[in-house]
Amino acid sequence: MFGSQVAAAMFLAFLTNTESTAYFSQSTGYMPVRTSAVESETMTATYEETPQFRTAVDQLADKARIQDDVRVFVPGADALLNDAIEQIVIEGTDPRTAFEEIAPQIETAYSENVEPYL
Structure with a gap:
């Protein structure tokens, strides 16, 4: 199993190296x-x-x-922020209201899952 993990890591390194990324971009027009x-x-x-x-x-x-670090390090924060943004953009919710609704959930996730490890 360890050998397959190393092979997978090597393959990902190849796919994302400078030369491969440039070749892909040049061939497709993607950034x-x-x-x-x-x-x-x-x-x-x-x-x-x-x-x-x-x-x-x-x-x-x-x-x-x-x-934003909160999107990366606080479990569920990314989804909560996306929900608030959807409410603002799609439903026309006032931004203050949308973010006040999710703030306590993000704070709880932070205090339970991040703060103890700092």
């Missing part, structure tokens, strides 16, 4: 998932040949940010 691929010789040449491939990269550079 590279690694900064190193964006800056690679392969993608630089692709952007020169097909400038529209660079559009999403440039737009996300200005707009994207690191995911």
